[in-house]
Amino acid sequence: MRVLILGASYGSVFGTKCLMAGHDVTLVCRAPTAKLINEHGTHVQIRLEGHDQHRDFWSNELPGRLDAKTPENVDAGSYDLAVLAMQEPQYANHSIATLLATLAEAEVPCLSLMNMPPLPFLKRIPAIDISKVESAFASPWVWQRFNPDFVSQCSPDPQAMRPPGQKTNVLVVGLPTNFKAAAFGAVYANVLRSELAESIDGVRMIGQEVPVKLRRHRSIFAPFAKWSMLMAGHYRCVTTDAPVSIHDAVYEAPDLAREVYDVTGEIVLRLGGTRDDLVPFEKYAKAALCLNKPSSVARAIDQGVPVVERVDRLIQGLGRQVGITHGEIDRIVDLMDHRIARNSARAA
Numbered sequence: 001m002r003v004l005i006l007g008a009s010y011g012s013v014f015g016t017k018c019l020m021a022g023h024d025v026t027l028v029c030r031a032p033t034a035k036l037i038n039e040h041g042t043h044v045q046i047r048l049e050g051h052d053q054h055r056d057f058w059s060n061e062l063p064g065r066l067d068a069k070t071p072e073n074v075d076a077g078s079y080d081l082a083v084l085a086m087q088e089p090q091y092a093n094h095s096i097a098t099l100l101a102t103l104a105e106a107e108v109p110c111l112s113l114m115n116m117p118p119l120p121f122l123k124r125i126p127a128i129d130i131s132k133v134e135s136a137f138a139s140p141w142v143w144q145r146f147n148p149d150f151v152s153q154c155s156p157d158p159q160a161m162r163p164p165g166q167k168t169n170v171l172v173v174g175l176p177t178n179f180k181a182a183a184f185g186a187v188y189a190n191v192l193r194s195e196l197a198e199s200i201d202g203v204r205m206i207g208q209e210v211p212v213k214l215r216r217h218r219s220i221f222a223p224f225a226k227w228s229m230l231m232a233g234h235y236r237c238v239t240t241d242a243p244v245s246i247h248d249a250v251y252e253a254p255d256l257a258r259e260v261y262d263v264t265g266e267i268v269l270r271l272g273g274t275r276d277d278l279v280p281f282e283k284y285a286k287a288a289l290c291l292n293k294p295s296s297v298a299r300a301i302d303q304g305v306p307v308v309e310r311v312d313r314l315i316q317g318l319g320r321q322v323g324i325t326h327g328e329i330d331r332i333v334d335l336m337d338h339r340i341a342r343n344s345a346r347a348a
Helices: 011-020 031-040 088-092 094-106 187-201 222-237 246-251 254-271 281-288 296-302 311-321 327-347
Strands: 002-006 024-028 043-046 055-058 066-069 081-084 110-112 151-155 159-161 170-175 179-182 214-217
Touching: 002 011, 002 094, 011 024, 011 043, 011 081, 011 170, 011 187, 031 066, 088 094, 151 222, 179 222, 187 214, 222 246, 222 254, 222 281, 222 296, 222 311, 222 327, 246 254, 246 281, 254 281, 254 311, 254 327, 296 327, 311 327
Parallel strands: 002 024, 002 081, 024 066, 043 170, 081 110, 110 151, 179 214
Antiparallel strands: 043 055, 151 179, 159 170
């Protein structure tokens, strides 16, 4: 299978699993990163179950073939599957938006790894009034040409970071959980999803399964289990000052974290999801025990980034559509608005 991955940072985690399974991968990125990857490959570290140390996975030692390209050099129609692994605001870039348009015209199945689900995916949910949530997106116009049946969402549950001082082709997986992929609307796309998941599942290293699998879910709501985690932890890492870790965001006020977690889950239920689509708070809280760094969105805000994924605003808007409001969700959105406005003023 030929897999195109937009985004060479977090996308290299998914790409490494594809390479292990013998698929060919192209990472879409900036020219300096593409040059680095084409010369030296990628280096992803994953800890196998029962091992104390991470194991190194170099792309040039894996069965699949890897290359990297800038967006304007990609022949979109030559790929079987595209994976959207950039942050949602990045798709407003002209060359990326142009590539998205060609993917849409070629009806290449697109599997999103964004926390922010693409608008075409949300269009597949009858309970959602798209016109009332478009404002949560940095660039809603880039999704206009997509056939919703060829777009699906994959919960980006695995946690990964680039170690300080390392080059852009290095990534360490800190929490080796699985990607949870909802079904496509198109039968052909679901066949590809199944083939990819089964091939990744079959990979062995020193006789062991390799963590970070691709899990298939029939329910379109399965990836939204991540929303409760984002609202209870990731977005609550943002403060008026320096960011706090996900651990502290959850455990400094555990009752409030549980409350906002459950309220967010209730929004998913009212949109049409079921309890089986959700993850119990206890399981998330256990995982948060070892998440001792701020979330990516909190780090971006602290670094002065003026545009970030606004899943918080999307959830607030969807909650209002189904008759759910909550003071902590409103506080998170207001604080995010304030910090982003401050960053934008400084950038100007």
